[in-house]
Amino acid sequence: MIGRTSTGKYHVNNPSVINASPLIFLSRTGYTDFLHHFYNDLLIPQPVADEIFAKGKDDITVKTIKNTEWLKFVDAPTIPDIILKWGLGKGESSVLSLAYLNRAKEAVIDDLAARKCASLLNIPVRGTLGIILVLKKRRIIKSARPIIQNLVEHGMYLSPTIIEKSLQRVGE
Secondary structure, eight states: OOEEEEOOEEEESOOOOOOOHHHHHHHTOOGGGGGGTSSSSEEEEEHHHHHHHOOOOSSSSHHHSSOOTEEEEOOOOOHHHHHHOOOOOOOHHHHHHHHHTTTSSSSEEEOOHHHHHHTTTTTTTHHHHHHHHHHHHTTTOOSSSSHHHHHHHHHOOOOOOHHHHHHHHHTO
């Protein structure tokens, strides 16, 4: 259920929450709509939005998140001690906190330490690469390889070994 808080921001029960890096890489490459195959509404905690907005009003990710109605901004929750102890960034901590406190459907996050934290807290996680691979498995995209190459060309780091193992999993 989605509702507005007193500040006009959204709150959702069992939300999916996204961190900056998947938004940045998918918007840079023009693949933001891939997220909509998984999520009707996707929450962006304010610290994540602040990180993205710091890039300036002309940045493609800023424009994308401002103009995509199913991406919803939410206030950051108080970070539980169990997450604070990981020493993650503000964005990662707020994503995991929202997911943890609201029993999220998923946290969309690429950061390895944050993914490990999520695993220990039983928070379901999906990363940018995982989104591409599932779309290939579902035959929504014909080939994952050019999309992954495009993501890498736009700054996403994936080792050649991870790329090849991932492509093998989807028959490429």
